[in-house]
Amino acid sequence: MKKLPVLTIFLVMLTVHTALSEEKTESDKPVVMEEIEVSGTRIELSPLKTEVFMEEYNMAGQATNVLDILKDRAAIDFRGQSDLVPQDDVIQMRGFDTRQFVTAVDGMVIQKTGGFWGDHNVDFGVIPYSIVESIEIISGPHSVLYDGKSIGGVINFKTKSPKYYETPSANGEISGSYRTYNTNNQMVQGEGGIKNLSMGFSYERYHTDGYLRNNAADIDTLVGRLAYKLPSGGYMRLTGTYNDIEREIPSANDPARSDYDRKYPVVKASDAEARWQNPNDHCRRDYGGKTMRFDFAQPSDFGKFSVGAYYTDEEQEYHRNGFDYSGYDTNYVSYGGVLKHEITLSENHRITTGFDTAQLYTKYTEQIVETYAGFVQDQWKIIPRLTLTAGLRYEDIAIWWSNWSSPSAKYPNGAYKDPTHPEKNIKRNYNQLVPKSLLTYQLDDLAQALRDTSVSLGVSKIWTPRSYCEVCSWGSGIEMEPAEGIGYDLILSRRLWNDIFLNIDFSRYDFCDYPIWANAATDYFKKSIWGRRMISLEDVRKDGIDIEINGQLIKNLGFYVSYSFNEWKYRGPHNGGPEEWADDDLSDRAKHRLNAGLRYRALKNTLLLLDYKYQSEQTQQLTEMVNDDPSDLYIKQVSMDKFHVFDFAVEQVLFTDWNKLKKGTLKLYVNNVLDEEYSNSRGYLMTDRTFGAALSFKF
Template identity: 40%
Template sequence: MKEVWKKQNRIIIKVFAGLCLFLTGMAGAEEKKVQRLDEVVVTADRMDEDVTHTPEKTTIDVETYQTVGTPQNICDIIRNQPVIDFRGATDLVPGDLVDGDDTIFMRGFGSNRFDTAMDGSTLRKSGGRNTYHIVDYSLLPPFLIEKVEILPGPHSALYPGKSIGGVVNLVTKAPQKYDTSKPDMALSASFKSYDTHNHSISLQGGAGNFIYDAGFQKYATDGYLRNAASDIDTVFGRIGYILSSDGYLTLTTSHTRAEREIPIRNDPDANYDDGHPVVKTSSYEEWQKPEWDESASSYRFTYHQPSPIGIWDLNAYYSEENWEKIYFRKNSQGIYDASWETEWYQQGGKLQDEIRFSDNHVMTIGADLGQYFDGDGRTDQKRIEIMSGFVQHRWRIIPRLTLTAGIRYEDVSIWVDNTKSNGDIYISGRPEWIERSWGEWSPKSFLTYELDDIAAGLRDTSVSLGISRIWKAPDWHGDYNPRGMPAGAWTEPEHGIGCDLVLSRRVSDDIQLKANYAYYEIKDYIAHNWDYAKYTPGSGNSVPPGMEYKDWLINLDKVIRHGLEIQLSGHLTDDLSFYLGYAYQTFENQGDEPAGETELDNQPENRVSAGLRYHLFENTLLLLDYKYEDEQIIQKSEEIGQDEWRFTEISTDAYHVFDLAVQQTLFKKWGFLNNGILKLYTNNLFDEDYENLSGYPATDQTYGVSLSLKF
C-alpha cells in the first residue's frame, strides 16, 4: 500500500511541478508584451465578483454566486469547492440523517473535525448522538448570509481546536441606513421533480438609525428514496441600531420546524415498491414509519464598535433544539411505539478586538466561551464547556513577505452520562456523571511570500506555508457518549501537526490558479471500536468491574493524511467564465488497530468539479456544472481468530454528473418590480446511476423552474 502511495505521490509531484513550469513559462511570455506597464495587479485575488481566492481562504458572495437550481442552504453554495465533499444520501432532503453521516465533509473530515461558524462564532450543539450532525445546515437559508469564507486547514488561532479540516465561516449582512421608509423585498419560488418546492420571502428596511430584517423559507419534497419526504419551515428576524461611530447593535432570532422521514428498505425480495429505487442497507422497514422531527430556535446578539484601541466585536448566542425520533419496534407482545425525544441547549459568546498598529501590523486578541446542555429527562445537565483565549498577529515583514502567527489556549470539560435508563451504572465504581477536563496551547502560523521581484515571469505569483499544531479534545456527543455508552470516560485528546504548501498565481487576465498540498499527522486519532471491543459487558463476556466500555472508542496510534487541491478559474472571454477544481487525498493508519481500517475507509481519493457560465445573449445565461468522484472503498471486517481480522474491500462505483440551467433576465425594472429572473434547470442531466452514500442511490434526473424578483 505504501509503495502504491509513493508511486502515486511521485506522479502527482511531477504533474504539479510540470504544471507550475508550464504556467510560469506561459506567464513569462505574456509579461514580455506588457513590460511597459508601471503597475500590475499583485497577490492571489481572482477578479470576478462572486468568488475570490487568497492563499489563506476562498470567499463566496452569496447574492451574486450563480448555481444550477435554487439553493436551500449554504451547502448548495459551497459544494463545488474542491475542499468540500457532499455526502448526503440525496440532494432533495437537506440535513438528512441517513446512516449517521454529515451532509458535507471538509478534507475528508466530518463536522466533528472542521468548524462551521457564524460571524466568527462557532456553531455546534451538545447532541448529535451517534451521528456527526453537529450543524444542521438546513436551518441556515442563504438569505441570512452575505458571504461564506472557507479557510482550509488548522492555521487560524481565531477558531477552535476542532477546525482540523478547516473553517466554514458564514458572514451575515451588516446593517445599513435606508433613505426611505419603504423596505427592500425579495421573492423567489422554485418547483422541481418529486413535488419539491422551495419558496422564500425576505425584506430589509429601516428608519433613521434603526434597521430591521425579516424572512421566511418553505421547503418541501416527497424525496427520491422510499419514505424520504421532508417539510422544513424557517422564520428569521433581526432588529438593529447603527451607532454614530459606524458601529452597530443587532438582535437576531430564527425558528425552524422540520419533519424528515428516514429512508426505509426497499428490497425486491421483500415488500418492494417499484416506484422507488432499491435500498437494502437501511435498518428500517416500512411498518416502522421512521422519521426525525425537529424544532430549533436561536437568538444572537452582535455588537460591532470601532474605537481608538481597535475594532471590537462581541457575539453572544443562545439556541435550543428539540428532536423527536419517531418509529415502531416489535417484541413478543407485538408492535410498540419506540419513539424518543431529546432536548439540547447551547449558549456562549466571543469577544475580540482587532488592533491596527500600522499597515504592517494588525493584531487580533480575544476570548470565547461555549456551554452545551442536554435535557435528558432527569436534569438539564451540562455536557460540554469550552473556554478559549487567543492572540493572532499579522505582520508584513517586508513588502513581499507576510506572516500571520498566533496561539490559542483551549480548556475543555465534558460530562459523561454513566447511568442506564433503569438507573443502574454502566462503569462500576464511577459516579452518575463522569467529569473530564483538558487544556492545551496550540501555536498557529501562515507565511506568504510574493515572488514578483524575483523575475518578470513570476509576477502575480506567491507561495505560502502554513504549519500549525493540531489539538482536539473529545468535545462532541460521539466522543463521550456514542450510542449512549460512556466511552468518553476513557478517550484522550487528539494532537499532531497540520501543514499546507500553497502556490497562487494569476495566469492571465483574471484567470487564477491556486494549488494546495496538505499534510496531516494526527496522533491518538479517536476511532469507533465497538465492532472489535473486548470490554463490552454482555452475555458470555465477563468484564472486570471498573473496566466496562474501556475500548468502545479507542485512540489510534497515528493517522497520516496527504491531500492536494487545485483550483483554476476566471474568464476565457468577456461572456464565458469557468471554474475547475481537483482534490486528491489518502488516509493512512500507522498502527495495527483493526478500527483504523474501517474508521478511515469510504473516502474518494480523487474528485473533480468544473463549470461554465456563458452569456449567450445580454439577458440569457447558460450554466453547466460537472462533478466526478472516483470509487470509494469500504472495508468489511471478519474475525478469523483471536485478535485476528480479515478485511474485504467493497467498492462504490465512480460517477460523472452534469447539471444544466438556462437563466433569463425577464426585466431589470418593470414598474415597481426589479430584477425578474426565470431559471429552467435539470440536475443529473444524463440520468447517471450513482451513490453519494453507500447503499443509497443518489437522485436521478430531475427538472425544475424558479422565478425570483425584487421590489
C-alpha cells in the first residue's frame, strides 16, 4: 500500500461532493464542522477528536472490554500477546507507546509509574466496560487540559452522567457470551434513583482458557456509584471500583522440546522469554486494585466549576512454581485531582482555567513522582468562521529516579548504582511553560464546493520528562533531558454527501530531544552503572496520516473506514555510535494500518456486520533478562508479516417491550473468518478462527 494512491482516492472523493451538492434536499442542512454526528454508527467526528458512543456502537464480534472497542480505530495499534486476554500497555496510539499518550476517565488522567518487567502504566482490563458511555480519541499534544505526556494524544473514557428521576425507577441489563477456547463473559448492571439521588452497580466476570499454552485469564470487576443531582443542574458523584485479575503468562510450546503439546499453537523457545518457557512452571501474574473517584460539577452565573479527585491502590504478584518471586511483588498508590473553571466572557471568548496534581508512590511511603500543573485556555471566535483555541500549561514535576540494584547474581545484597549518591532514589526537578494552539476555519462561505468543510491547524510545544519509564528505567533516565519538540497537525473535516463525513489529519512531530533505550548489545548500554541505559536522539521526525470516514452508503447500509500511517526518522549523524543503534528502535511500528466495516440492516430486526483489519509488516525490538538476572540483558528482533483479518456477525433483536423486559438481543459471530495465521507481539500466533454467541436482556 502506497501513500500516493491512498491520498489520490480521497482527493477524488472530495471533488465528488461538488457535483452532488447541486442536488439539494431538505436533509442537506448546513453542518457545523466543529462537531458532526455520523448517523447509524454513532461516531462523532471533530477536528482532532473521534468520539465513539458505546450504547450505539456495534462490532462484528462481542466487546467484553474497552480494548475491543479501541482496536476498531486504525490509530490504535494493538500489540498484545493474545486478543483473548486484555493486558497492560498493549496498544500504541498514532505510533506512540503508552508512555507518550495519556489515558483518562472523565478528564482525569490515569496515573501510574510502572513496575517490574514492563511499564504497565495502564491496565485496560481494569477499566469497567459497563460504566463507559463514550470514548474520546483526541489526537496530538494540543490541549492544555492534559499532561505533557499526551504527545500522541488522549484516550478519554467518559462515564454515564447522573440523572434526575421524577418517580422512583430502576433499569438494568444482564448479558453473557461464549466463544471458542471456553472464552465467556457475564455482566449484570443496574441503575436507578428517586428525585435527585441516584445509584448504580455492575459486576463483570471474564474467563478464557486462552489460545496459547498457559494463557488462561480470569478477570472480576465490581463497580458501585452514588450521585446527587444539584438543583443548579450540577452534580456530585462517587465511584468505587474493585478488580481481581489472574493472567497466565504464555509458555514455550516448541516441537523441539520434550514437553511439546500439539493441542496448542507452536511457540518457539527462542520466542518465549527464558523464565517463562517451561509450561510446568505455571507462570502467571496476579493483580488486585481498587479505585475511588469523586466528581463535582456546579454551573453558576460566574461560569462552571468542576472538581475531580481520585485514589488508586494497586498490587501485583508474579508466580512461578519452584521459584520465590516475592521480591518482585509491587504496590503502587496514586492520588490526585483537578480543579477547573469555565466562563463565557462574551460571544467570542470562552476562558478555561485550572490546576491539577498527581502524587505517585510505591509501597505506600516511597514517593516516585509529584506533579503540579496550572493551565489557562481561551477559545476565541475571531470572526464567525475562524476560531482560535490557544492556551498555556505550566508543569512542575519531581521524579525520584531509582538508584538501587535489587539483589541478583552480580549484587547478592543489592547495591547503589551510583555510589556517589548513597540513596535508593535520586530526586530531580523539572519545570516548563508550554504553549498550545488549534486554529479552525469554516470554509462554507468561500464557495459552494466548500460547503460543510473546515480546516484546522494545531501547533503546540512538546515537553515532558515522563515520556520514558520512571521506575523500571533503573535510574538511567536521570541522565536524560526531557523530551522536547513541536507538534503540527493539519486537519481537513468535510461532509462528502448526505451523512458521510471525512476527517484527514496530516501530522508532523519534530523532536530536538527524544530519549530512547539504547541497544542492549552495545558497550554503551552494558557498561553503564545503571544496568540499562538510555540515549537522547537530537533530531527525530515522526510523520503521520490519520483518516476517518463514516456514514450511510444507502438507506440500510452503513460503513466506516479508518486508516493510519506512521513513519519515524532519526535525522542526526550516523557514525556507528549508540545513536545509530537506537535509531533502529524508531522503526518498531507498523507503517500502515487499515480498518473498515459494513453494517447492513437486512430486516427490521436483523443486522449483518462485517469488519476488516489490515496491518503492514513490522520488526519488534525486545529486551530481556538472562536467568532472572536484571543486570544481564540481551536484545533480539522479531519480524512480523502483514496480515488481513475478517470478522462477521449476525445480530437479531428477539423482542422489544415484552412483559418487564425492554429488549432482548442475540448475536452470532465468527472472528478471523479466513483463519489468517498472523502474529502481533513477540512472534506469538494470534487467535485462529473462533465462533461465539452473545445474549443480552435489558429491563
